[in-house]
Amino acid sequence: MTTTAPLSSPVSPAPPRSSRRWLALGVLALAQFLVVLDASIVNIALPVLGDQLRMSTAALAWVITAYVLPFGGLLLLGGRLADRYGHRRVFLLGVVGFISASALAGLSASSGMLLGARAVQGASAALLAPAALALLTHLFPESGDRTKALGVWGGVAGIGSAAGVLLGGVLTATLGWQSVFFVNVPIGLLVLATIPFLISRDETRTSGRLDMPGAATITGALVSAVGALSAVQQAGASAPLTLVLTAAAVAFAVSFVVIERRTAEPLVPLTVFANRNLSIGNIVVLLLGAAMVALFFALSVFMQAVLGYDALTTxxxxxxxxGALVVVAGLAPALIGRLGAKATLIGSLVLLAAGLVWLAAAPSDATFVAQLLGPSLLIGIGMGGAFVTTTQLSVDGVEGGESGLAGGLVNTSQQIGGALGLAVLSSIAAARTEALVHAGAATPVALTGGFSWLFLGAAGIALVAAVVAGFAAGERH
Structure with a gap:
């Protein structure tokens, strides 16, 4: 006999209170900034880091993968641990782990030490990120204030994604590759020192037994899925490693669903997906992550490999x-109040798609002001509105005892989407570039043609996301 009974009711129904909740939001957003920043800031430092630690190109890919695998794989477990043991407690534990691992990464004298530190960073981020979003939802239970808070949250996430390339280039050039890890330490210590004074310990928690079989299978499924997508980039879709990891991901996922249907206290109650806005929001987050990660990767390479910009200029x-993203994220709450979340989200995704199509038209000798500034602003506007509204949909109607789970789902969707988008769109770009080279095109022209297809693919994904958003439930003001 199967059951999908929800977890037991929260022990403490009252959300955490803070007389300075907007300051608390700023500190939580700072922690989220670190998590987002760390996914991109390391990229610029990889060549210098590889020379000093004598790491091959294949080994350098693991500097990224060692972070992404535990992060993406443990997010749902991290969110459920936060629900079970307290959002503030798990958040602080994640911050301690993150800054400790960052310090170890900066002190690394060998590739093994660095990869181990990156894995701990990823696991700690999987505790930190869903707990932080859960704390936000408790601090701002009213829909109006929550929308404003999510505007700040979305703006910070966008800044982190865009700032990684800039900070990575500046820090690597001036202070060495170690500084891209050390920069996390003082910021993390500030978060660690202030949160206990801004958010009370009395939080909503779930009681009962933690579903360890469910935790093991979903972690295995997510790690295998992210690993398979990473293997596609490094070895190809038909490589044995890719096929084995894909089969493992499917097997783990099927096992997880069977376990969740049969246990009385599931890690992820399948009934949570009956919340239409949560389900739609996570699908859109996955698609948005696919477009966004591929975009920032391709834009950075296009500007350096084709246009000849250095890391700092890029x-x-x-x-x-x-800047456009931050401004629009700040204005998004007012737009949502006037137009509704669904209309704001659809409009934002259409603008994002238009900006990507415009960017795809840039030639191999493009100048920034003439051919790149306009689409960059339009993309920022679209992303700013989409970040805020998708996050709001993804936590819409979620009870306090499942807010950590909701935060884990949002972050998991974004991670899986990013890995999927990068694997698929970069493969399309590489195939197009190779075809143009064989046709006799010069290298810059061939690369531009490949990136053009990538940008068009990302635009298509954004339009699919806009269609999906149209199925969201009616607005809640």
């Missing part, structure tokens, strides 16, 4: 995009 050219 970072500076992304400031207009980040």
């Amino acid at each position: 970072g500076l050219t992304q400031l207009p995009l980040a």
Whole structure:
């Protein structure tokens, strides 16, 4: 006999209170900034890091993968641990682990030490990120204030994605590759020192037994899925490693569903997906992550490999995009109040798609002001509105005892989407570039043609997301 009974009711129904909740939001957003930043800031430092630690190109890919695998794989478990043991407690534990691992990464004298530190970073981020979003939902239970808070949250996430390239280039050039890890330490210590004074310990928690079989199978499924997508980039879709990891991901996922249907206290109650907005929001987050990660990767390489920009200039050219994103994220709550979340989200995704199509038209000798500034601003506007509204949909109607789970689902969707988008769209770009080279095109022209297809693919994904968003439930003001 199967059951999908929800977890037992929260022990403490009252959400955490803070007389300075907007300051608390700023500190939580700072922690989220670290998590988002760390996914991109390391990229610029990889060549220098590889020379000093004598790491091959294949080994350098593991500097990224060692972080992404535990992060993406443990997010749902991290969210459920936060629900079970307290959101503030698990958040602080994640911060301690993150800054400790960052310090170890900066002190690394060998590749093994660095990869181990990156894995701990990823696991700690999987505790930190869903707990932080859960704390936000408790601090701002009213829909109006929550929408404003999510505007701040979305803006910070966008800044982190765009700032990684800029900060990575500046820090690596001035202070060495170690500084891209050390920068996390003082910021993390500030978060660690202030949160206990801003958010009370009395939080909503779930009682009962933690579903360890469910935790093991979903972690295995997510790690295998992210690993398979990473293997596609490094070895190809038909490589034995890719096929084995894909089969493992499917087997783990099927086992997880069977376990969740049969246990009385599931890690992820399948009934949570009956919340239409949560389900729609997570699908859109996955698609948005696919478009966003591929975009930032391709834009960075296009500017350096084709246009000849150095790392610092490449970072500076992304400031207009980040600025537009932040401004629109701040205005999004007012737009949502006037137009509704669904209309705001659909409009934002259409603008994002238009900006990507415009960007795809950039030639191999493009100048920033003439051909890149306009699409960058439009992309930033679209992303700013989409970040806020998708996050709001994904936590819409979630009870306090499942807010950590909701945060884990949002972050998991974004991670899986990012890995999927990068694997698929970069493969399309590489195939197009190779075809143009064989046809006799010069290298810059061939690369531009490949990136053009990538940008068009990302635009298509954004439009699919807009269609999916149209199925969201009616607005809640």
